[in-house]
Amino acid sequence: xxxxxxxxxxNLDPRVVTVGLILGIVEFELFTIAKGIxxxxxxxxxxxxxxxxxxxxxxxxxxxxxxxxxxxxxxxQYGEKIWGRPMAFFWGLMYLVYWSGFLALISQEASMANRxxxxxxxxxxxxxxxxxxxxxxxxxxGLTSLIRFFQxxxxxxxxxxxxxxxxxxxxxxxxxxxxxxxxGLMPVIRGTVYFMGTLQGLEIILFLVPLLRSAEAAVxxxxxxxxxxxxxxLMQILTAVGIMGKENVQASIWPEIVAISLxxxxxxxxxxxxxxxxxxxxxxxxxxxxxxxxxxxxxxMGILGIKKRGAVSxxxxxVIVLGVYIFPNYPTAIQVRRYFSWASIxxxxxxxxxxxxxxxxxxxxGGMNG
Amino acid sequence: MKAGLMVIKFLKxxxxxxxxxxxxxxxxxxxSGQQTxxxxxxxxxxxxxxxxxxxxxxILKGSKKRFHEKLEYNLSLLAxxxxxxxLICENFTIGSLAPKKVAAVYLKDRAHPGITAxxxxxxxxxxxxxxxxxxxxxxxxENSSWSxxxxxxxxxxxxxxxxxxxxxxxxxxxxxxxxVLLAPVTFFDLMDTRDDTYMRWFVAANxxxxxxxxxxxxxxxxxxxxxxxxxxxxxxIPTRLLYLILASRENAPFPVYFEAFFLMGxxxxxxxxxxxxxxxxxxxxxxxxxxTLVIAGLWSGIMGAPVVIIVTLTxxxxxxxxxxxxxxxxxxxxxxxxxxxxxxxxxxxxxxFFYIAIHLVTLKSFGVPYMTPLAPTxxxxxxxxxxxxxxxxxxxxxxxKPQKQ
Numbered sequence: 001x002x003x004x005x006x007x008x009x010x011n012l013d014p015r016v017v018t019v020g021l022i023l024g025i026v027e028f029e030l031f032t033i034a035k036g037i038x039x040x041x042x043x044x045x046x047x048x049x050x051x052x053x054x055x056x057x058x059x060x061x062x063x064x065x066x067x068x069x070x071x072x073x074x075x076x077q078y079g080e081k082i083w084g085r086p087m088a089f090f091w092g093l094m095y096l097v098y099w100s101g102f103l104a105l106i107s108q109e110a111s112m113a114n115r116x117x118x119x120x121x122x123x124x125x126x127x128x129x130x131x132x133x134x135x136x137x138x139x140x141x142g143l144t145s146l147i148r149f150f151q152x153x154x155x156x157x158x159x160x161x162x163x164x165x166x167x168x169x170x171x172x173x174x175x176x177x178x179x180x181x182x183x184g185l186m187p188v189i190r191g192t193v194y195f196m197g198t199l200q201g202l203e204i205i206l207f208l209v210p211l212l213r214s215a216e217a218a219v220x221x222x223x224x225x226x227x228x229x230x231x232x233x234l235m236q237i238l239t240a241v242g243i244m245g246k247e248n249v250q251a252s253i254w255p256e257i258v259a260i261s262l263x264x265x266x267x268x269x270x271x272x273x274x275x276x277x278x279x280x281x282x283x284x285x286x287x288x289x290x291x292x293x294x295x296x297x298x299x300x301m302g303i304l305g306i307k308k309r310g311a312v313s314x315x316x317x318x319v320i321v322l323g324v325y326i327f328p329n330y331p332t333a334i335q336v337r338r339y340f341s342w343a344s345i346x347x348x349x350x351x352x353x354x355x356x357x358x359x360x361x362x363x364x365x366g367g368m369n370g
Numbered sequence: 371m372k373a374g375l376m377v378i379k380f381l382k383x384x385x386x387x388x389x390x391x392x393x394x395x396x397x398x399x400x401x402s403g404q405q406t407x408x409x410x411x412x413x414x415x416x417x418x419x420x421x422x423x424x425x426x427x428x429i430l431k432g433s434k435k436r437f438h439e440k441l442e443y444n445l446s447l448l449a450x451x452x453x454x455x456x457l458i459c460e461n462f463t464i465g466s467l468a469p470k471k472v473a474a475v476y477l478k479d480r481a482h483p484g485i486t487a488x489x490x491x492x493x494x495x496x497x498x499x500x501x502x503x504x505x506x507x508x509x510x511x512e513n514s515s516w517s518x519x520x521x522x523x524x525x526x527x528x529x530x531x532x533x534x535x536x537x538x539x540x541x542x543x544x545x546x547x548x549x550v551l552l553a554p555v556t557f558f559d560l561m562d563t564r565d566d567t568y569m570r571w572f573v574a575a576n577x578x579x580x581x582x583x584x585x586x587x588x589x590x591x592x593x594x595x596x597x598x599x600x601x602x603x604x605x606x607i608p609t610r611l612l613y614l615i616l617a618s619r620e621n622a623p624f625p626v627y628f629e630a631f632f633l634m635g636x637x638x639x640x641x642x643x644x645x646x647x648x649x650x651x652x653x654x655x656x657x658x659x660x661x662t663l664v665i666a667g668l669w670s671g672i673m674g675a676p677v678v679i680i681v682t683l684t685x686x687x688x689x690x691x692x693x694x695x696x697x698x699x700x701x702x703x704x705x706x707x708x709x710x711x712x713x714x715x716x717x718x719x720x721x722x723f724f725y726i727a728i729h730l731v732t733l734k735s736f737g738v739p740y741m742t743p744l745a746p747t748x749x750x751x752x753x754x755x756x757x758x759x760x761x762x763x764x765x766x767x768x769x770x771k772p773q774k775q
Binding site for chain 2: 012013015016019114117118119122126127130131134137138141144145147148149151152153270271272274275278279282283286
């Protein structure tokens with residue numbers, strides 16, 4: 001079986017896990033998460049995010065433990081050892097469906113946002129085609145190149161978001177977060193589960209661990225990555241709820257962007273602060289599309305045993321382009337996305353942790369460490 | 371489409387034939403790849419005219435010596451600066467009809483054996499009748515001749531070559547060329563100037579280096595960003611600025627992108643004019659022509675003032691890039707980003723940058739990732755590459771290490 005297409009002889013620095021997680025997970029949903037989580041946890045959405053980050057950190061640690069048990073092996077290779085060939089093949093197919101579905105969803109969202117913000121009269125398929133070709137091109141170079149691309153773009157993602165948050169602080173109203181826990185703990189817990197489901201891309205840990213110089217050393221970078229994502233999510237929720245209030249957040253389509261557009265800083269030469277968010281938004285969407293294209297390509301090669309990486313990459317590009325046409329309208333896509341976030345709980349946490357548990361119980365380990 | 375593919379196939383084929391053609395590759399008198407120490411008692415004499423500095427750029431600090439067209443003299447310059455037996459010189463003779471001497475110089479135990487072996491392999495693989503200039507060697511040994519980015523650095527000053535040798539790089543000297551090649555190279559080597567290194571205060575050096583990075587981004591993106599904002603998303607421009615732009619374009623007959631392309635074209639024409647004409651009159655005529663065209667365009671209302679400001683800023687920024695080859699790449703990429711921005715606005719502008727970034731992260735120079743130490747990130751090496759750290763001696767890094775992927 002193919003080694004997921006990573007033919008690199010280089011061992012990556014474990015610190016790449018941080019950048020891999022940030023750029024891989026952060027995508028358009030970051031700018032709409034307030035809309036998804038506020039109806040559930042209301043003004044306590046920020047508590048849900050903090051609570052969720054603790055559980056996600058523990059999950060990230062367990063994913064690294066799973067990868068570390070099988071040094072140099074991809075999830076598809078050790079999946080067969082743990083689950084047996086038929087079950088591993090079934091789960092592999094399920095992941096392929098999951099990744100394809102996510103790619104289609106994200107391309108639909110990117111297309112919609114692009115139509116609203118940038119290209120109002122251009123057919124949506126054209127910009128998505130441009131992104132899809134670029135994503136397939138990058139994915140065909142493998143995960144090492146993908147991580148380099150992430151490293152190059154990290155500052156362009158983080159700095160504008162930090163800048164916007166600093167500017168937004170002045171306009172936030174703390175009353176919008178009060179009273180704390182007035183609806184009890186259950187909405188917060190449900191909000192936590194929802195937040196956990198939005199972190200699609202966490203499985204990058206399983207793909208990165210075989211390439212690392214030391215899997216053990218990846219724990220701290222992984223935690224750092226999770227905390228940075230938590231920080232960014234908190235920033236978005238605080239900005240949206242703090243400026244607009246929970247009722248207005250629910251009524252808005254893109255609450256974070258609307259909130260940013262309400263910022264006023266007299267004397268500052270910039271008026272429309274949402275301009276600062278266009279760069280992180282485009283980078284976040286593109287990097288996530290690239291990562292999922294890579295997952296899909298590796299999955300098809302690893303599970304179905306197809307060797308032609310270039311052809312598979314451009315097939316993945318076709319999935320991205322078709323994504324624009326799968327959903328009849330944007331509200332349907334948003335609805336499907338909600339269900340997808342719940343389904344992600346199974347693919348991101350339940351299945352990998354169950355796999356680790358079975359590996360421990362059945363004393364399965366990789367060949368390299370006996 | 372089919373014709374395009376045929377052209378690409380043809381070009382690939384000709385390039386392939388060039389490398390595999392069975393021609394006598396070496397002069398039998400001079401064995402290729404022979405390793406000798408560069409240290410010898412001889413120091414060939416050259417005329418005063420040959421050593422006088424050219425005006426390709428100003429020299430603020432440091433040696434004014436430069437390389438000469440004579441290979442032996444250039445080797446002596448290096449040997450004079452590094453009088454150490456570990457300074458190794460590998461001699462090659464390239465050309466079947468008019469053979470030229472080429473030397474690869476490196477410091478033993480400093481240069482990575484993988485890199486020296488790769489350079490040796492690529493030099494011996496060159497099949498040509500002659501080598502007119504070091505640029506012929508350059509285009510034959512670089513990783514991708516399709517890439518707009520130079521994968522080998524050129525240098526005219528022995529101190530730059532010395533610094534490269536001490537960092538573990540290889541200096542390739544071609545007989546008949548006053549420019550030597552330094553390999554491998556990263557993007558940050560091309561943004562480096564020796565003034566940064568010789569500057570006393572590291573804060574100022576870092577400030578100017580940062581300014582250069584900003585100028586690089588401006589040079590690639592400013593006209594495209596202007597076109598994208600004004601053509602597709604004017605609502606993102608601050609209101610008062612937008613009013614000024616609209617007022618200046620009130621009677622303009624052409625769309626913004628046309629103005630931008632037109633002016634960028636004029637800038638390129640003026641540049642070419644300055645290069646091709648004698649220096650005594652060339653600068654004056656070029657400047658006069660450019661200024662006259664712009665003033666006439668503004669007065670007649672054919673073009674708006676903002677686009678003139680944008681294009682002039684872009685031109686100034688492009689001169690902040692120290693490497694001529696990199697500047698050349700930027701001048702072409704400006705048009706690529708402008709085309710994308712003209713068709714797809716801010717989205718196209720971002721997409722153009724994604725394509726450039728993908729190319730940059732997948733490009734290599736002799737196995738060394740082009741964007742190292744930024745991507746792959748190696749914070750330990752940034753002090754001597756991306757920034758200039760505060761050290762009493764020249765810092766050494768491990769940037770020049772080939773990677774398989």
